[in-house]
Amino acid sequence: MTNQPRAKGMTRRELLTSSVAAGSTFVLGASFVAGSDAAWAMELQALQPHTMATLIQMARDIYPHDQVPDMHYAVAVKGYDTDEAAAGIEAGIAALDAAAQGKGHADYLSIGWERDRVDLLRAIEDSAFFQQIRGGLVTGLYNQKDVWPIFGYEGESFSHGGYLERGFDDINWL
Amino acid sequence: MAAPFDLNDASVVVVIGTGAGGGVLANELAQKGVSVVALEAGGRYLPEDYVNDEWESFGQLAWLDPRTTSGDWRVAKDFSGLPAWIVKAVGGTTTHWAGASLRFQDHEWKARTTYGAVQGANLLDWPIDGAEMAPWYDLAEKKLNVTRTNGNAGLPGNNNYKVFEAGAKALGYEEVHTGRMAINSADTADRQACQQTGFCFQGCKWGAKWSAAYTDIPQGEATGNLEVREKAHVLRIEHGDDGLVNGVVYADADGTEHKQMARVVCVAGNSFESPRMLLNSATSMYPDGLANSSGQVGRNYMRHMTGSVYGVFDKPVKMWRGTTMAGIIQDESRHDPSRGFVGGYELETLALGLPFMAAFLDPGGWGREFTTALDMYENMAGMWIVGEDMPQETNRVTLNHDVQDQFGMPVVNVHFDDHPNDIAMRNHAYKQGAAVYDAVGATRTFPTPPYPSTHNLGTNRMSETARDGVVNKWGQTHDIKNLFISDGSQFTTGAAENPTLTIVALAIRQADHLARELSAQNL
Numbered sequence: 001m002t003n004q005p006r007a008k009g010m011t012r013r014e015l016l017t018s019s020v021a022a023g024s025t026f027v028l029g030a031s032f033v034a035g036s037d038a039a040w041a042m043e044l045q046a047l048q049p050h051t052m053a054t055l056i057q058m059a060r061d062i063y064p065h066d067q068v069p070d071m072h073y074a075v076a077v078k079g080y081d082t083d084e085a086a087a088g089i090e091a092g093i094a095a096l097d098a099a100a101q102g103k104g105h106a107d108y109l110s111i112g113w114e115r116d117r118v119d120l121l122r123a124i125e126d127s128a129f130f131q132q133i134r135g136g137l138v139t140g141l142y143n144q145k146d147v148w149p150i151f152g153y154e155g156e157s158f159s160h161g162g163y164l165e166r167g168f169d170d171i172n173w174l
Numbered sequence: 175m176a177a178p179f180d181l182n183d184a185s186v187v188v189v190i191g192t193g194a195g196g197g198v199l200a201n202e203l204a205q206k207g208v209s210v211v212a213l214e215a216g217g218r219y220l221p222e223d224y225v226n227d228e229w230e231s232f233g234q235l236a237w238l239d240p241r242t243t244s245g246d247w248r249v250a251k252d253f254s255g256l257p258a259w260i261v262k263a264v265g266g267t268t269t270h271w272a273g274a275s276l277r278f279q280d281h282e283w284k285a286r287t288t289y290g291a292v293q294g295a296n297l298l299d300w301p302i303d304g305a306e307m308a309p310w311y312d313l314a315e316k317k318l319n320v321t322r323t324n325g326n327a328g329l330p331g332n333n334n335y336k337v338f339e340a341g342a343k344a345l346g347y348e349e350v351h352t353g354r355m356a357i358n359s360a361d362t363a364d365r366q367a368c369q370q371t372g373f374c375f376q377g378c379k380w381g382a383k384w385s386a387a388y389t390d391i392p393q394g395e396a397t398g399n400l401e402v403r404e405k406a407h408v409l410r411i412e413h414g415d416d417g418l419v420n421g422v423v424y425a426d427a428d429g430t431e432h433k434q435m436a437r438v439v440c441v442a443g444n445s446f447e448s449p450r451m452l453l454n455s456a457t458s459m460y461p462d463g464l465a466n467s468s469g470q471v472g473r474n475y476m477r478h479m480t481g482s483v484y485g486v487f488d489k490p491v492k493m494w495r496g497t498t499m500a501g502i503i504q505d506e507s508r509h510d511p512s513r514g515f516v517g518g519y520e521l522e523t524l525a526l527g528l529p530f531m532a533a534f535l536d537p538g539g540w541g542r543e544f545t546t547a548l549d550m551y552e553n554m555a556g557m558w559i560v561g562e563d564m565p566q567e568t569n570r571v572t573l574n575h576d577v578q579d580q581f582g583m584p585v586v587n588v589h590f591d592d593h594p595n596d597i598a599m600r601n602h603a604y605k606q607g608a609a610v611y612d613a614v615g616a617t618r619t620f621p622t623p624p625y626p627s628t629h630n631l632g633t634n635r636m637s638e639t640a641r642d643g644v645v646n647k648w649g650q651t652h653d654i655k656n657l658f659i660s661d662g663s664q665f666t667t668g669a670a671e672n673p674t675l676t677i678v679a680l681a682i683r684q685a686d687h688l689a690r691e692l693s694a695q696n697l
Contacts, residue, residue: 065545148528155226162370169336
């Protein structure tokens with residue numbers, strides 16, 4: 001299960017002793033990024049922890065669903081943690097941090113308001129880097145089967161015999 | 175001689191493609207005792223193989239060979255390598271189609287006469303009409319066992335339909351029902367009734383929807399007169415010194431080339447591949463490609479004026495439950511230029527799953543404007559718009575010599591610009607579609623742009639004279655008497671209706687004609 005986001009068997013105390021906070025959402029270790037609530041953690045092979053944490057925040061800022069936990073955004077972008085993809089991602093996130101610094105922030109992750117982060121993303125939305133991340137999220141986020149129930153989507157019904165006897169016409173408010 | 179047939183057997187009819195056109199034609203010919211070799215680029219998938227998961231199914235069934243795009247249509251920007259959402263498999267796009275089975279209206283066979291000259295449009299009357307086609311439509315509706323024909327009941331309305339119907343009636347629309355669908359509303363000998371499972375686009379796992387894959391194809395094979403060669407990708411059609419076609423060169427699953435000799439060749443590879451094969455078959459005798467003396471091969475590409483409207487409500491709809499497209503409003507399908515455009519359109523219920531909704535609701539969209547829409551997915555209702563678009567000479571399929579497929583053949587470039595009539599009709603339909611949902615309390619509506627095209631029409635069009643088109647009223651090419659076109663590419667104009675029933679009716683009629691001509695030794 002290396003390189004898989006997961007519910008780690010690490011206590012919050014253990015996590016915090018080996019990590020530093022990045023924004024209010026993430027904690028970073030030497031080779032991992034984790035949720036501040038210790039609900040998940042991702043060991044990294046190629047990307048810097050700061051880069052992955054920023055990428056996860058960027059993913060949420062592109063497709064913000066407040067009811068979807070960070071772990072699903074982490075799953076959606078973990079495919080970029082490869083030797084092949086790392087250089088481009090590091091460069092893209094470095095540019096995003098530089099843009100944040102140009103607005104007087106320490107980096108992208110430290111910007112408090114979503115609208116201020118989104119302003120930076122709007123400025124690069126036609127770039128290959130932004131389109132790579134956004135395009136990948138369309139399937140990377142919304143094709144996660146365990147995300148579907150959060151939106152009420154039920155997926156396949158054939159194995160249950162379809163909806164003929166299970167509410168295909170159960171609307172009751174018209 | 176019984177199937178399988180020898181490559182050197184020059185007595186066979188070769189049918190290229192096994193969908194609504196080719197699959198039906200192959201079976202109908204086989205039933206009449208004609209020896210047929212059907213060449214299908216894709217593999218064979220049956221209901222037990224279909225996957226009720228949108229992206230996984232797309233990977234299994236969709237035609238994903240490279241293509242390129244140009245023009246002002248949004249597909250060229252958002253899905254530049256995927257101009258069409260069609261199927262590469264035995265049965266072709268009848269695996270994916272929704273089942274809507276509508277006849278053309280009489281006036282739609284005569285678009286040039288009815289609409290008059292429309293600037294920028296290359297309108298032409300079909301050389302056939304509603305009276306000529308009526309008996310063939312009868313046969314097609316029987317074959318497909320269409321609901322609301324032949325005494326068949328309509329399908330029951332699902333949640334998405336109930337919202338659609340309530341809004342339509344509140345708006346005063348009168349022609350509103352659950353459609354004429356090639357989906358069984360009751361069990362028959364060879365197909366069971368719809369179980370309201372959804373995923374009609376991914377192949378019907380119950381076999382309740384008509385698809386050539388598990389009806390016409392096995393029926394034809396059972397006669398011993400039809401051999402279907404799967405994963406046989408046609409590269410070109412060849413001819414002899416007499417100018418007649420004499421065989422078809424294809425690559426098998428291993429990439430090895432073969433030539434199947436033929437007495438007659440019928441092309442039914444959908445409106446991109448059919449003209450591509452003719453253009454890729456150019457020789458010194460036919461330097462512009464086969465059957466292209468008119469210069470019309472690949473031109474007049476039509477995709478229907480389409481779009482979708484989704485509405486969000488304050489309570490759940492669960493639109494994905496049940497038959498995907500069993501719902502129609504037909505009031506706007508009339509020709510009424512007072513609306514600001516010629517021709518008309520149908521409104522039909524449609525649902526996408528969450529993964530495809532994310533991809534197609536507003537391609538390229540992001541941020542809270544986009545995500546707050548998806549947050550309401552459970553409370554969404556959806557409809558599809560399908561209307562007549564204008565044929566334009568410059569909307570065309572050409573060979574792109576800069577890009578080759580896996581066999582080294584030039585791929586097609588698909589160029590499409592909306593005609594002003596298409597835009598006016600789409601805007602009218604967006605307004606009416608939103609009004610349907612607003613009438614039952616929608617809190618937000620979305621005028622969603624067209625998806626990659628499933629209705630691909632007109633690139634080898636039918637015409638009275640050889641100057642104006644590629645094939646005559648039998649689908650026979652004007653230039654080469656033993657070369658036929660048997661798919662939607664022969665459409666002269668597109669009408670407002672989903673095209674499959676008309677493709678099937680034309681294929682049944684063409685089979686009848688071909689069998690007579692073959693036995694009279696005219697071919």
